[in-house]
Amino acid sequence: MSMVTTGYNQLLPELSGLLQVPRRSLSAQPFDGIAEGQAVAIGAVRFSLVVPTYNESHNIERIVALLSQQLDAVLPHDYEIIVVDDDSPDGTWRIAQALMSRYPFLRVMRRQAERGLSTAVIRGWQVSRGEVLGVIDGDLQHPPEVLQQLLAAITQGAALAVASRNADGGGVSTWSAMRRFLSRGAQLLGLVLLPDVVSRVSDPMSGYFLVRRSAIAGRSLHPLGYKILLEVLGRGEIEQIAEVGYVFQEREAGESKVTWKQYRDYIYHLLRLRVSLGRLGRVSQKLNFPFIRFARFAFVGLSGLVVDMGLLYLLHSTLGFGLTRSAIVAAELAIINNFVWNDRWTFGDLAQQQQKRHQVIKRFAKFNLICLMGLILKILILNLFFNALHFNPYLSNFLAIVMVTLWNFWINLKLSWRITQVK
Structure with a gap:
């Protein structure tokens, strides 16, 4: 203060x-x-x-x-x-x-x-x-x-x-x-x-x-x-x-x-x-888990998936760029899309309390890093379910996505959008 x-x-x-x-x-x-x-x-x-x-x-x-x-x-x-x-x-x-x-x-x-x-x-x-x-x-x-x-x-x-x-x-x-x-x-x-x-x-x-x-x-x-x-x-x-x-x-x-x-x-x-x-809000309070905020985060994640797939098709199939390069660019632009909407909507009430440029940049850097860690975690979980537990490959991928989405949401809530500078 x-x-x-x-x-x-x-x-x-x-x-x-x-x-x-x-x-x-x-x-x-x-x-x-x-x-x-x-x-x-x-x-x-x-x-x-x-x-x-x-x-x-x-x-x-x-x-x-x-x-x-x-x-x-x-x-x-x-x-x-x-x-x-x-x-x-x-x-x-x-x-x-x-x-x-x-x-x-x-x-x-x-x-x-x-x-x-x-x-x-x-x-x-x-x-x-x-x-x-x-x-x-x-x-x-x-x-x-x-x-x-x-x-x-x-x-x-x-x-x-x-x-x-x-x-x-x-x-x-x-x-x-x-x-x-x-x-x-x-x-x-x-x-x-x-x-x-x-x-x-x-x-x-x-x-x-x-x-x-x-x-x-x-x-x-x-x-x-x-x-x-x-x-x-x-x-x-x-x-x-x-x-x-x-x-x-x-x-x-x-x-x-x-x-x-x-x-x-x-x-x-x-x-x-x-x-x-409503009912979802009451359940959220009872379990002390922000279901409504998580639903927004998941919805934004779906929009990021659309951006990722659309850009990959545009860069690789239409413009002829290499697959790896196209995938990296598409993934990063999808991350930027997700960050913007999460910053304005999912965590908008928290973001409003720290709007200076360096604070926004800091949140974005953390978000990028957490998404990268989430990608690595997804690969590990996918291999665990498929190779070790012998689950169906599509079920393994779905479970990995669900668990990583929860991971990304919770870590971003606690790190990227937490209030770290209090006057």
Whole structure:
């Protein structure tokens, strides 16, 4: 972990590794550099609110002031506001950092390696000290005054309190007909693909909610895109849920970050949750083996086989290159194909945490070496089954492929895509 210290302005450490909220705070310690006479909670606090930001320099000072005003009224000296900024080009993190001397319960994290709203929220929760965790957008589209109602719902026993545009008193301000249609369509799709999760709240796409730490602590989260609430609902131990209506406001400053990519990620997220929460996902958890990830790895392997055979035919039979040379080139291009798809899909959640060029090259070199070892292992296993045990040659080859695929997957999971550099 790295930490930047400049008097009052001490940045939180930038985290990497598993997206898992600890059962106890990782940072239950007093703030450094607070002026004498200021009361600061030591150890745990009641409430930690994460504000994920990117290019919100025009809004950050106002949102911090409004949130502090609301929370000072109900939780004096018993809360913290954590701004997690994705290294905004407009210097949002720097402005937030400068505010820390005025707001003793403000904490700031500058992320330079990772990107994405959902992971930013979880990273903020990982360094938080609160028994209750929350998230609110930094663009003033979520009204801070609703916080007090959400906190009241948690106090009354709810494990999750969601600010909803679809509950009583909720709505949107000036959305176009198309945006309303897309929002409702996305919710309907969620009800079809993941009814047991999406039907629990009226606004499953809300990005404004509070949750008890105990409801999600220790659970591996795999968010995608902006819809972190889906992960909390799907993977958390959520019993009682409360909803508070609010009117979604239009931006006063800055640019909207809603794109078609967000809708695509939402659909993919639904599908991924549907699989992981289904029967195969439950078996995978029970046996502690990542069957879903292995299925992706095997599917990518099949695509590599097609590339290998197709290129071999092209190079040897069509272009007339020698068989050995053609086989080597075809095999290496198939390995490159497999690496690209595994890096983006099979192990994409792990690869996103280490995206620097030298880290990608290192993964590729390891992948190549493991595939070469797998080829040698396949030949040894094939000879064992065929020559020593006298199995049918095709059965021997099939068993060798299955065993080597398992070998390649497990070793790559533990070596090629493991998180080796943690800040």
